[in-house]
Amino acid sequence: MGAQELRTERLRLTPPVPNDAAGVFAILGDARTVEHNPSDRLADETAATALVDRWVHHWAEHGFGYRCVREHGSDRIIGYAGVKRMTMDGRPVLNLVYRFVPDVWGRGLATEAAAALVASALEEKPGQTVVARVRPDNRPSQHVALKAGLRRDVALDCEGEDGLDWVFTSSDEE
Numbered sequence: 001m002g003a004q005e006l007r008t009e010r011l012r013l014t015p016p017v018p019n020d021a022a023g024v025f026a027i028l029g030d031a032r033t034v035e036h037n038p039s040d041r042l043a044d045e046t047a048a049t050a051l052v053d054r055w056v057h058h059w060a061e062h063g064f065g066y067r068c069v070r071e072h073g074s075d076r077i078i079g080y081a082g083v084k085r086m087t088m089d090g091r092p093v094l095n096l097v098y099r100f101v102p103d104v105w106g107r108g109l110a111t112e113a114a115a116a117l118v119a120s121a122l123e124e125k126p127g128q129t130v131v132a133r134v135r136p137d138n139r140p141s142q143h144v145a146l147k148a149g150l151r152r153d154v155a156l157d158c159e160g161e162d163g164l165d166w167v168f169t170s171s172d173e174e
């Protein structure tokens with residue numbers, strides 16, 4: 001999870017910089033990407049600048065965080081994905097997120113990014129638990145969580161910003 005670029009077969013995942021705000025707004029200003037999580041929608045680029053600033057601060061404080069995703073050979077930000085610190089049931093966990101622009105959906109890119117992030121998080125922080133919180137009707141995201149190596153744990157389901165979240169976890173503990 002170090003500050004360096006993470007590479008997969010098709011993707012580059014880089015720590016955010018302030019200049020990435022326009023690309024992040026292209027994702028989070030689009031109603032389709034926040035259909036299941038409307039509270040994440042950004043109204044304008046100013047809001048994206050503030051959000052990216054928080055991501056940069058998380059990196060500065062913890063040495064890991066969300067990353068902007070680009071395809072090799074392209075500067076266009078097509079998504080963001082990564083883990084941030086969170087407390088769940090009083091225990092520290094790494095909360096995994098992934099969100100991509102609609103024109104790249106269905107190519108397996110989110111799975112490729114999420115699998116690499118889960119693997120690197122568990123390698124660099126052995127013993128940590130990675131979780132993904134997904135709305136019950138967000139089937140594509142549930143598929144991504146499972147294909148990234150997480151398993152559904154009904155016991156962890158919780159209320160999120162937009163209602164009930166199903167929880168997927170890397171932990172083997174029942």
Ligand SMILES: CC(C)(COP(=O)(O)OP(=O)(O)OC[C@H]1O[C@@H](n2cnc3c(N)ncnc32)[C@H](O)[C@@H]1OP(=O)(O)O)[C@@H](O)C(=O)NCCC(=O)NCCS
Pocket residue numbers: 032033034036037098099100101104105106107108109110111112133134135138139140141143144147
């Ligand atoms: C969820 C998201 C990241 C998936 O991105 P993606 O690159 O298309 O994902 P992948 O191609 O790796 O895999 C998508 C999986 O969902 C499946 N899927 C796609 N559309 C689906 C649908 N309407 N119903 C059920 N499954 C669907 C795909 O078939 C695939 O699973 P499979 O390979 O097992 O069949 C993308 O749709 C997105 O950014 N959505 C908006 C943001 C979001 O909801 N993020 C998650 C918040 S918890």
